[in-house]
Structures are given as structure tokens and as C-alpha cells.
Amino acid sequence: MKGLPAGRQGFSALARRKGFTLVETIIVAAVFLIVGTLLASILVNNTGLSNSQSSLVTSGLNINDAVSTIENNIRQASSVAIGYPEVTPTYTTSSNTLVLKIPSYNASGVISDTYDYVVVTKDLTKTYLLKQYIFPNALSIRQSQNKILTNILQSIEFSYLDKNDNVVSSNTAEKVKVIINVLPGNGVADKTRSATIVVSLRNL
Amino acid sequence: MKKESGQVLVLAMIVVGLVLLNSLAIIGGANIYSQSTNYSVQSTQSLNLAEAGVEKALASLNLGGLYSGDSEIKLDEGSISINVTSPNQSSKVIEATGYYPSKANPKSQKTIKVTASKGVGYAFNYGVQIGEGGFEMENNSGINGSLYSNGNIEMENNTFITGDVYVAGGTTPTADQQSSCTSPSCSDYIFGKNVAGNNILDVAQSFKPGINGNINKISIKLKKVGSPSDITVRLLADSNGKPDKSNVLTTGTLTANLVTSQFEWIDVTFSSSVNLVNDTTYWIMLDTSSNSSNYWIWSADSLQGYIRGAGMWSSNWSDRNPTWTSMLYDLDFKTYMGGVITHIKGAPGVTIGGSAHANTLQDLAISGSAYYQTKSNITAANYYPNSPDPQPANLPVSEGNISEWKQRAQDAGVYTGDISTCRATLGPGKYIGNVAFTNGCTITIIDPVWITGFLDLNNNVLVKLDSSYGTASGVMVIDGKITMANNVNVRGSGTSGSYLMVLTTYDSRSNGQVALSVNNSTNQGILYAGTGIANISNVSRLTELTAWKVELENGVIINYDSGLASPFFTSGPSGSYSIVKGTYQIK
Numbered sequence: 001m002k003g004l005p006a007g008r009q010g011f012s013a014l015a016r017r018k019g020f021t022l023v024e025t026i027i028v029a030a031v032f033l034i035v036g037t038l039l040a041s042i043l044v045n046n047t048g049l050s051n052s053q054s055s056l057v058t059s060g061l062n063i064n065d066a067v068s069t070i071e072n073n074i075r076q077a078s079s080v081a082i083g084y085p086e087v088t089p090t091y092t093t094s095s096n097t098l099v100l101k102i103p104s105y106n107a108s109g110v111i112s113d114t115y116d117y118v119v120v121t122k123d124l125t126k127t128y129l130l131k132q133y134i135f136p137n138a139l140s141i142r143q144s145q146n147k148i149l150t151n152i153l154q155s156i157e158f159s160y161l162d163k164n165d166n167v168v169s170s171n172t173a174e175k176v177k178v179i180i181n182v183l184p185g186n187g188v189a190d191k192t193r194s195a196t197i198v199v200s201l202r203n204l
Numbered sequence: 205m206k207k208e209s210g211q212v213l214v215l216a217m218i219v220v221g222l223v224l225l226n227s228l229a230i231i232g233g234a235n236i237y238s239q240s241t242n243y244s245v246q247s248t249q250s251l252n253l254a255e256a257g258v259e260k261a262l263a264s265l266n267l268g269g270l271y272s273g274d275s276e277i278k279l280d281e282g283s284i285s286i287n288v289t290s291p292n293q294s295s296k297v298i299e300a301t302g303y304y305p306s307k308a309n310p311k312s313q314k315t316i317k318v319t320a321s322k323g324v325g326y327a328f329n330y331g332v333q334i335g336e337g338g339f340e341m342e343n344n345s346g347i348n349g350s351l352y353s354n355g356n357i358e359m360e361n362n363t364f365i366t367g368d369v370y371v372a373g374g375t376t377p378t379a380d381q382q383s384s385c386t387s388p389s390c391s392d393y394i395f396g397k398n399v400a401g402n403n404i405l406d407v408a409q410s411f412k413p414g415i416n417g418n419i420n421k422i423s424i425k426l427k428k429v430g431s432p433s434d435i436t437v438r439l440l441a442d443s444n445g446k447p448d449k450s451n452v453l454t455t456g457t458l459t460a461n462l463v464t465s466q467f468e469w470i471d472v473t474f475s476s477s478v479n480l481v482n483d484t485t486y487w488i489m490l491d492t493s494s495n496s497s498n499y500w501i502w503s504a505d506s507l508q509g510y511i512r513g514a515g516m517w518s519s520n521w522s523d524r525n526p527t528w529t530s531m532l533y534d535l536d537f538k539t540y541m542g543g544v545i546t547h548i549k550g551a552p553g554v555t556i557g558g559s560a561h562a563n564t565l566q567d568l569a570i571s572g573s574a575y576y577q578t579k580s581n582i583t584a585a586n587y588y589p590n591s592p593d594p595q596p597a598n599l600p601v602s603e604g605n606i607s608e609w610k611q612r613a614q615d616a617g618v619y620t621g622d623i624s625t626c627r628a629t630l631g632p633g634k635y636i637g638n639v640a641f642t643n644g645c646t647i648t649i650i651d652p653v654w655i656t657g658f659l660d661l662n663n664n665v666l667v668k669l670d671s672s673y674g675t676a677s678g679v680m681v682i683d684g685k686i687t688m689a690n691n692v693n694v695r696g697s698g699t700s701g702s703y704l705m706v707l708t709t710y711d712s713r714s715n716g717q718v719a720l721s722v723n724n725s726t727n728q729g730i731l732y733a734g735t736g737i738a739n740i741s742n743v744s745r746l747t748e749l750t751a752w753k754v755e756l757e758n759g760v761i762i763n764y765d766s767g768l769a770s771p772f773f774t775s776g777p778s779g780s781y782s783i784v785k786g787t788y789q790i791k
Binding site: 031032035036039040042043046047049050053054056057060061064065067068071072075076078103105109110111112113114162163164166168202203204 | 211212215216219222223226227229230233234236237240241243244247248251291297317319434436455457475476675699700701702785786787788789790
């Protein structure tokens with residue numbers, strides 16, 4: 001090689017460097033493809049799982065809070081009211097609206113024969129909102145309220161029962177059964193979460 | 205090319221990192237959810253512990269009376285603290301807090317506050333409640349409100365009722381079947397507790413109706429020990445000589461407050477009508493839970509003279525295979541069948557503002573819906589033929605309650621002679637004679653008062669309960685007629701929730717004479733004539749009226765409040781503490 005002119009030596013060096021064979025290139029590409037696909041698949045699956053789990057967690061938290069709030073109000077109720085106001089009501093007790101009559105109280109305790117009204121109802125326009133309103137009597141120190149119990153409501157159903165769990169008209173109910181369904185946070189309708197409670201009115 | 209090696213590793217590391225992050229997010233979310241769910245469960249546990257605390261306080265008050273609370277009581281997985289205060293002589297305020305798992309380190313805590321009082325609460329669910337005597341409205345009279353009657357409603361020309369009207373299906377006056385012991389074969393059958401090693405909790409008596417038809421009510425002869433809870437009464441079909449747990453025909457509630465420590469017949473009505481077949485066996489079953497200090501005694505016939513049925517007991521009627529054991533008694537009971545046609549009968553110009561419910565509706569303009577078996581000349585928004593008759597409603601006070609009040613009055617002192625002048629106070633005690641208070645008189649009552657003659661309250665008389673009663677209510681029992689002239693007012697202690705009940709035991713059912721006459725009053729009291737006729741002869745406002753029959757004179761319009769939550773009547777020193785309805789608060 002010594003005898004070769006400088007230009008020829010450069011060409012020869014280049015020629016001597018080993019490139020990738022076609023087979024090697026294909027194998028590497030294939031490995032990249034397989035590994036990439038596997039990783040992408042893992043990532044996609046994991047992200048999906050993460051989304052669905054976090055939405056389940058969200059719906060679970062929502063349903064826990066909503067059920068707890070509704071249960072406490074039913075426990076304290078004297079009766080299920082026909083509606084609120086009782087004359088020409090804006091909210092009427094039905095299978096998806098609950099109007100509770102709860103004894104009013106002030107600093108010295110419960111005020112006899114005086115009531116605040118708690119309304120639990122699906123929002124008329126945004127039907128995924130479950131709302132709770134509190135309308136206190138003028139003598140009561142209970143705070144008025146307009147609160148969203150959950151923003152992922154699918155459905156809510158109230159049933160009115162007597163002591164023996166027979167279905168009765170709402171104004172004679174001694175117990176209220178509540179079935180609440182909420183959507184997962186990502187809005188996938190076929191994965192709803194449901195809770196059912198039956199609560200006795202303690203102040204009846 | 206060397207510098208580019210390891211790209212797969214880098215990529216893998218990124219992906220693994222992302223996966224790890226997601227996994228951490230999932231684990232974190234699950235952890236939050238788990239904590240939230242645990243808190244919800246613990247919160248409910250705390251609330252239930254607090255309710256247990258209230259029960260514990262009541263039990264302690266009823267045992268000793270001087271109970272002021274406990275700093276901490278361990279119970280299962282949590283603990284309770286209880287504080288009892290006495291705002292006045294007649295009541296106690298109980299504040300019970302449930303802690304999970306302990307008061308020192310609570311993960312959750314809930315407090316319940318209630319008021320308890322020595323006495324008994326009565327449910328006046330209807331502003332005007334009428335017995336089998338029914339309701340008569342003369343021309344142009346009216347009611348602003350709703351009405352429930354066990355008897356017919358007759359409405360003359362241009363009368364009106366603005367709310368819903370119910371007339372229950374008529375009940376035959378005599379029992380179809382009955383077992384009633386006579387001395388000396390009467391025995392006490394104890395249930396609702398462990399008796400000689402047996403948990404006698406569910407007790408049943410069978411019978412065979414003598415006719416086909418609907419059963420309207422039953423009566424059972426009971427007394428109680430302590431303060432047991434209301435009982436669920438079930439009517440069951442028979443299966444091989446035992447109650448058939450899978451065939452409950454209807455249910456009703458036996459209100460514990462109507463039962464006293466002496467045997468009395470207590471009526472029980474059912475939530476729905478059920479048709480019974482002649483000569484077929486059915487079971488009346490009372491379902492209780494075990495309580496060694498608060499239980500029941502059913503009057504029983506040791507001769508077993510009732511040949512169409514028998515008595516049995518079980519420790520759990522709803523068990524998979526319940527064990528029923530025969531007893532050597534027939535339990536005292538009566539069954540009353542329906543089938544008596546009842547009606548709301550109108551005339552020209554008669555209107556009902558709400559819905560009308562009765563077997564027969566006639567000559568009515570109904571703004572709401574009409575529920576009936578038979579109709580004639582009515583108009584309504586909707587028609588519901590073949591509707592079952594409404595079930596009869598029990599009166600809120602029993603014979604036993606009245607006997608107990610009379611006994612307490614007699615124990616407080618007996619005074620003989622008529623009273624015809626004004627006096628500042630009356631009672632407690634039994635007054636043998638007539639009582640008439642003159643115009644403008646103001647009388648303070650300390651109950652119970654029992655007057656064996658009549659009671660006349662002349663113009664502008666005010667009868668009120670002593671202010672020391674606070675939220676509690678009181679009662680005057682009058683054997684004769686009651687007359688209230690213009691502007692008479694009967695009222696409670698002045699504290700909201702307190703009422704004075706003026707009750708007459710006068711029986712109008714056979715002679716048709718008026719037992720309670722009310723003229724132009726704005727009355728805040730409870731007027732009660734369970735076996736009498738109440739006559740309202742001028743414009744009146746009533747808080748609560750219960751009568752066997754009510755008559756409204758020409759042009760009289762009455763307004764009334766929509767029932768009382770649960771007025772609480774003191775029961776004297778022998779009474780036990782119980783919760784005043786409406787005072788349950790979660791804090």
C-alpha cells in the first residue's frame with residue numbers, strides 16, 4: 001500500500017471501512033420496531049389504565065361525598081315535604097327530587113314547629129350536576145346553600161318507604177331509599193358507579 | 205455510529221419512567237380513594253356510636269334519673285362521650301359524640317344532640333281527624349285544608365274543602381273473629397325478651413275468617429313493661445299449621461305509646477287492604493326484638509277456648525327454617541272485616557280542591573283526581589275507577605292512655621263540688637262535679653286534670669298550661685260535655701311546641717248529642733272527642749281537632765294547621781324519658 005499515491009490511499013481506506021450489511025440494517029430496524037412497539041404499547045396501556053383508574057377514583061370520591069351528605073340530611077328530617085315552597089312549589093318531591101323538612105335551630109336549640117327545607121335535585125339544564133339547596137326559615141341560623149354534590153351524575157332515584165319498607169306516598173314516608181349512579185370522571189358511560197342507601201327519618 | 209448506540213435503552217428508560225409515573229398516580233389515587241372510603245365508613249361508625257350514646261344516656265336516665273354523662277366509654281372499635289344537661293325541670297339535653305377509634309386520637313368523630321323528656325309523644329298527623337261518625341257540612345260551610353275520615357262525608361249546597369279528602373272503607377262494627385279470656389282463665393303471655401331460656405320474640409295467633417272479604421283492622425289486648433319500641437304487626441298466610449314467612453299479606457304498626465301498663469284493647473290498621481277467604485287459616489304475628497327491661501305482655505286464654513286457631517312463638521320468624529313452637533294459650537284478639545260502603549256525597553255547588561278518595565263519590569266537582577269504586581254525577585281532572593278503599597286511620601289516643609291520665613289525676617288529689625267562678629289555677633287532681641269559668645277568666649292548668657262533669661268556658665276565657673312546662677304539653681280529661689263560647693282560647697305553656705289537650709270521653713254514639721261545642725274561637729289547643737260529636741258553629745281556626753263525628757253549621761269556615769309534629773305529654777314521676785321528636789340534630 002505504501003507505493004500507492006496519496007489519492008488512492010484515501011479511497012482505499014474508505015473502501016476498507018466496514019459498513020452495515022443490509023441484513024444487519026434490517027435486523028436493527030426490526031429490533032427497533034419490536035422494542036418501540038412494545039414500549040409504545042406499554043405506554044398506551046398504562047396511560048389508559050391510569051386514566052380509567054383516576055376517573056374511578058374521582059367517581060368514587062364523588063359518590064362517597066354525595067351519599068354522606070344526603071344521608072345526614074335524611075337522618076335529621078322531620079318529614080319529606082311535598083315541595084318547596086309548600087304552596088306553589090318551585091321544587092316538587094318526586095323520584096328524582098327530594099325535598100326534606102328539617103327542624104330549624106337557633107343558638108338555644110331546635111325551634112319547635114319551624115322548619116328549614118333541603119332540596120336535593122338534578123340540575124334542570126346541566127343534568128350531570130346533582131345540586132343541594134338549603135332554604136332556612138327566617139328564625140333559623142342554618143346557612144342557606146346552593147352546592148354541587150357531584151358534577152358527574154348519571155342518575156338519581158328516590159323511593160319513599162314506610163317502616164316496613166313498603167313504598168308509600170312521599171308525605172307519609174318514614175324512610176327514604178336513594179340510588180345514585182355517577183359516571184367515571186372521563187365520562188365513559190358503561191363504567192358507572194352506583195350506591196344505594198336506605199335511611200330512616202330520625203325526627204319523624 | 206458509536207455515539208448513537210443505546211437509543212433503545214434511552215427510549216425504554218423514558219417509557220419506563222412514564223409508566224412508573226402513571227403507576228404512582230394510580231397508587232396515589234387508589235390511596236386517596238381508600239382513605240376517603242375508610243373515612244366514610246369511619247364517619248358512619250362514629251355516627252352510629254353517637255346514636256348508641258344517646259340510647260345509653262336514655263337507659264341510664266330511666267334507671268337512675270341522675271345521670272349526667274360519661275367522659276369516655278369504649279364500645280367495639282370506637283368510643284363514646286356523653287354529656288347530659290337539664291335546661292328545665294321537664295327535660296334533658298343529651299349530647300353524645302362517637303369517636304373512631306378513640307377520643308384521644310380520633311380519625312373521625314360525630315356528635316348528636318337530642319332533647320329527652322319524661323312523657324309520651326302522640327302523633328296527630330291530620331289537622332282534622334274524624335272517626336266512624338263521619339263529617340256533616342251544612343250549606344255554604346267550608347274547610348281550608350285536607351281531611352281524613354273513617355266515616356261518610358255529607359256536603360250540603362255550596363260547601364267546599366280546598367285540599368285532598370279521604371274516606372276510609374267502612375268497618376263492620378262487630379268483630380268477625382275473636383278470642384277473649386275471662387277470669388280466672390286469663391294469663392300473662394310475656395314476649396319480646398328471654399323467658400326461661402327461650403327467646404320469645406315473635407308471637408303469632410291464627411284465625412279463620414267467618415266470611416269472605418277485606419280485613420280492615422285487628423285489636424289485640426296488650427300491656428307493656430318499660431318502654432319497648434313500636435311493633436310491626438304482620439298478617440301471614442298459613443303453611444302446614446305455621447305462619448308462612450314467604451307469604452306476608454300485609455303489615456301494620458302497633459304504636460307503643462298507645463299501650464300502657466294495664467291491659468287494653470289496641471287497634472292496629474294495615475298499610476294495604478287484603479282479601480281473606482272464609483274458613484282459611486291466617487296468622488296475626490307480632491315481631492319484636494329482645495330487651496330484658498322493655499317488653500310486652502299479651503293477654504292469653506289458658507282454656508284455649510278459640511277453636512278456629514292457636515298460638516305459637518318463634519325466636520326468629522324470618523330465619524331460613526324458622527322454628528315455631530305451640531303455646532298452651534289462645535292470645536286475645538279481634539278481627540274486623542270491611543265491606544261497609546262509605547261515600548263522599550255532595551250537592552249542587554260542592555267543590556273539592558284536591559283529590560277525592562272514597563268507595564263512592566257522588567255529586568261533586570273535583571279539581572284533582574277521583575279515586576273510587578262507584579261514581580255518580582262527578583267531574584274530575586282524572587278518573588281512577590276500581591281504586592281500593594283508603595285504609596282506616598287509628599285515633600291518636602287510646603283508652604289506656606286516658607285511663608292512665610285519670611289515675612294520675614286521682615292520685616294527685618280528689619276535690620268534690622261544682623266550680624262556677626274564676627280561679628287562677630286548676631289541677632292537678634280529680635274534680636268531682638261540673639266546672640264553669642265566667643267571662644274573661646284566665647286559668648293556669650297543672651295537669652293532669654280530670655273533671656267528672658261538664659266544662660263550660662264562657663266568652664273570652666283563656667285556659668293555659670303553666671309556663672314551667674316549657675316545651676311539654678298537658679291534658680284535661682272531661683267526662684261530660686265541653687262548651688266553648690266566643691273567643692275562648694286553649695293554649696300550651698307559651699313555649700313553642702307546648703299544647704294543652706282538652707279531651708272529652710262523652711259518648712255521643714248512641715244518643716247523638718254534641719260532646720264538644722266550639723263557637724268562634726281561634727284555638728291553639730288540641731280538641732279531642734274520640735267517641736263524641738264536635739259541633740263547630742261559627743268561623744273558627746283550629747290547631748287540631750279529633751272527633752268521632754264533626755258537624756259544621758251553616759256558613760262556618762274552619763282553617764286549621766297541618767297536624768302537629770308530636771306534642772309531648774308529661775307522664776308524671778313514674779314515666780320514663782324518651783326522645784322529643786324533632787330535636788335530633790347532627791352537629
